[in-house]
Amino acid sequence: MTGQRGMWLGLGGLAGVAVLGGAALWWRQPAPPAAPEPAVAALPRPVTGAPPAAEPEAPRFDVARVGAQGAAVVAGRAAPGAEVSLRDQDRELGRARADARGEFVILPTEPLAPGPHALTLRTRDAAGQERQGSEEVVVLVPDAARPGDAPVAVLLPPPGAAAPPRVLQAAPPAGGGRLxxxxxxxxxxxxxxxxxxxxxxxxxxxxxxxxxxxxxxxxxxxxxxxxxxxxxxxxxxxxxxxxxxxxxxxxxxxxxxxxxEAAGVAAVGAVGRMVVQPGHNLWRIARETYGRGIRYTVIQQANADQIRDPARIYPGQVFALPSP
Known part of the structure; x- marks a missing residue:
């Protein structure tokens, strides 16, 4: 499976394999560059009174979580008001609109199939300008026949960036199947x-x-x-x-x-306290409470005795919501 930069994700069997938490990442060096085209003198552009249009902000990933059955949650940032599309190569998985702060959350309606995936982002702003994100998240969803395995997600930075790949979700150590x-x-x-x-x-x-x-x-x-x-x-x-x-x-x-809670009782109780309801996640709670989803860590730290994994909160849990 090929991503945008000739990168593969699989399970061993090829030279140049690097093992990460039970999954294997391997890659191919790009082909030598072709001979340069003959230089062409640039023609002067006509001068107009209007400044050049600003290039829309490129979308980027903040969170990518995938469950053992392939259910995914992706969050990130883009130009405020832009329509964001999450894609697995040429297939769209879901879309959402970035809020006034430029934050968005996408919950694909269908789970990711077992195997490797290359997730990218694309946006369209109000003026119709499109922008392809330069980041890529490579995901490996394990086969249901291997219950000890867990999904892996690795963020690949833009080509030429100094930052190394960043693990967004790692497989547990060998001997999984914990309670x-x-x-x-x-x-x-x-x-x-x-x-x-x-x-x-x-x-x-x-x-x-x-x-x-x-x-x-x-x-x-x-x-x-x-x-x-x-x-x-x-x-x-x-x-x-x-x-x-x-x-x-x-x-x-x-x-x-x-x-x-009894039927019909609202999820949010007294100030500084809330009851988690089906469909909630920390990102959405933080966005509704503090205006920014990225502040989910405030809730996580205040409820460390209940939140062992920020990707797993349960209906019925009671969380303290500290003042901003």
Whole structure:
């Protein structure tokens, strides 16, 4: 698979391979430049009273997160008001409009297929001027048959830039399949579910406020799901997930406070406090709270006891929102 600069991302088997967190990056040196064209004298341009039109601001990446099933979140900056298109080579994955600060978030409607991808940005401003971003994010989505693998995303700077490639998302070290909670979800009818990952075949026992809520088992891909019985009442609770060994011994454990809101209750409560609802992410919360998505780190630091990974927040969590 070829990106804009002759770069490939794959899984070993070629000379010149560099291994990064379980995925492999390799590249090809560009071909020698062709013989220079004969010099042509530049003709003087006619003088006009209007200054040359300003070139639109090039779009750039700030965040690129990809889930194990290929669901992606991309955020960045562009000219304020510009329409931003996220592309995988010649295929458009999604689009959004940059706000007054030039920030945008794109959530592709379809997950990325397993394999390598080269993501780029293109914008069109109000005057119809288009601009191709010079950055590229190379992504490797693992095959579902390899549950221990995780997506990798590497930002490639523009050609000739002094900055080295930057890892936006790295695969975990070998021996993955750790116990994780990915979803705490509920609907208006009162149904609720917990879901996450664990070593394939792992036995799990869940507790809500120290009361047994049910048992689950991870499938061959390391995924598990449970609808608790009884369903927790609206209010603040603590969820505990234990991974149980063959003799009943606890092999791994995680605990997470969450709050279930009654149907129709707004996500934002008193000043300085909010309840995460389905569809929320830290970037959007920061943009609505502080006016800039990049300030998601303020929320992350204020709630470090609950946010272990900024890409993973769960409906029902209660976050403190510090003053700007």
């Amino acid at each position: 994780n909670l990915d979803v705490v979800d509920y609907d208006e009818a009162g149904a609720m579910r917990f879901a996450g990952t664990a070593p394939p075949g792992g036995r799990l026992r869940l507790y809500v406020d120290q009361h047994h809520a049910g048992d689950a088992a991870a499938d061959a891909a390391g995924r598990w799901m449970l609808s608790p019985q009884p369903v927790p009442e609206p209010g603040r609770h603590t969820l505990r997930v234990d991974q149980i060994g063959s003799q009943g011994r606890v092999l791994a454990r995680l605990e997470l406070p969450f709050q279930r």
